[in-house]
Amino acid sequence: MARIAVYVSGSVATFKAVSLVRILQKQGHEIRVGMTPASRHFVTPNTFYALTHQPVLTDLWQTNQSPVPHIELADWTELALVVPASADLIAKMANGLADDAVSSSLLATKAPVMLAPAMNSQMWLNPATQRNLKQLVLDQRIILTPETGMLAEGYVGKGRMMEPEEIASQVDKWFANQNRLAGKTILVTAGGTREAIDPVRFIGNRSSGKMGLAVVQAALAAGAKVIAVIGQVQVEFPNHPNLMVKKVTTTAEMLATTAASFEKADALVMAAAVADFRPAVVADQKIKKQISQDELTISLVKNPDILATLGAKKNHQIVMGFAAETNDLLQNAQVKLAKKHADYIVANDVSQVGSGFGVATDQVTILQPNRAPEKWPLLSKQEVGERLINILAKRWQQSK
Structure with missing residues (x-):
């Protein structure tokens, strides 16, 4: 002992x-x-x-x-x-x-x-x-x-x-x-991405990075090596010998950085909230408000879909994505599960009190192909992270 x-x-x-x-x-x-x-x-x-x-x-x-x-x-x-x-x-x-x-x-x-x-x-x-x-x-x-x-x-x-x-x-x-996941490498994205409008303004979202941090901590506690690709976060990631943190700003940067580590990873957990669109043109200087101007039109173009891109390339990796929705939760999450080649989708209704961005708790539903959705109770994000890592551990255990 x-x-x-x-x-x-x-x-x-x-x-x-x-x-x-x-x-x-x-x-x-x-x-x-x-x-x-x-x-x-x-x-x-x-x-x-x-x-x-x-x-x-x-x-x-x-x-x-x-x-x-x-x-x-x-x-x-x-x-x-x-x-x-x-x-x-x-x-x-x-x-x-x-x-x-x-x-x-x-x-x-x-x-x-x-x-x-x-x-x-x-x-x-x-x-x-x-x-x-x-x-x-x-x-x-x-x-x-x-x-x-x-x-x-x-x-x-x-x-x-x-x-x-x-x-x-x-x-x-x-x-x-301890050591349940020794020898495994888990790639985790966390936080939100930002797309510049000009040197001062940007398009972003309310993601705090708390859920991504919870997944990282649970994976480290189980003995895994973790690569964390993080955007804008409101939490501090720990110093740990098994943790490598890579910071990015835009969705394109997150895709490139995540793709570079995907091949050597055993699982990808996409907990980041990425910007789906970016300005078609980024102004070199701050856009000034004109006296006679009542509107400002910004043309947006679609960003690459990180989860779908990497999901289509998976070989031995387990791919887990998140679906933050405000309506039609299960319908939208089921579409993502199929279109993004994911093994799991963690769906949460961010309009609910106590669930979503910036809070300490979450109420999620787990979707996977050919299985009925599994609704979890309202839990701390730490508990959700631990349960998600347990899903990965059990899947690897069953595959032996």
Whole structure:
């Protein structure tokens, strides 16, 4: 099984880390523990030493294990679990601070890091905490969202740490997901394209890139190599050794860049919202408004269809496209499925509340040839991305 470092910070939920260590040991994992000074007000290092039969990391200067114990633990680790993760430790991790043994070891480790936050609901909802959590997600840290329940203060609120049994289940799922797509390369487009009218103005759309980012993150979590071709986005893509990001502006640039990587890809996920038309002529200088002018006519020409072009060229690749519609969702998506040579179309009605551009959720329907449409409930875009990657993984598994 795996080598798991459990890092314990100060919280009333600290006692639950003891139960978690026992559960993980029963599952066959090798466990070592690091503790912040605050955590030792709730549980002593002797408790974890008795369970693990390993020295507990508590001080940057202790030398009972090695001359540099926090680095030794960081290098030993295959998965780092921060349980509980206090608001203070979350802030340190988000900002790269390292003023004690735990924060220093977490900064040094190359292992994946999973956090189970625990704090008062007001601390959890504070903009600073939410900002820090967003940074940790960008850093590819896995956040186990706390539950709503009875808090230490005697009232119900969000911030109660996930129970040890559920944390252990999440660890199991994470290990099962690892390397499912090792050896696969997934090509993902994200964001919107822009077509210039003049040096100042352009034709664009409302795409934020959130859905494309969710697909990229899910693919990386499953061990795939990812090539992301991105237009205009409102989100930040992570730094990851398995991720190559290529930035483009126009639909023609996105087609050329995507086509250049298509042959070596095992799947194409077209989550970008591309401009279907572009101005026939782009003005060299800003178009000036004339006093007597009440109208401006711009002649548009059709852009190349990236999904149809690459779908027609597919060989071994799985091709998945998106259909953002405002009416006749299934009819329009079925036409796209056939005309664009796609294996899957992910259809969403962007006129619905909570679905579409710029929001954190989506309600999609999956279409594929000779199958009835599969409507999914309203989900976070992260969950949609994970489900889409699961579709690819199952298809490759079935083809073996």
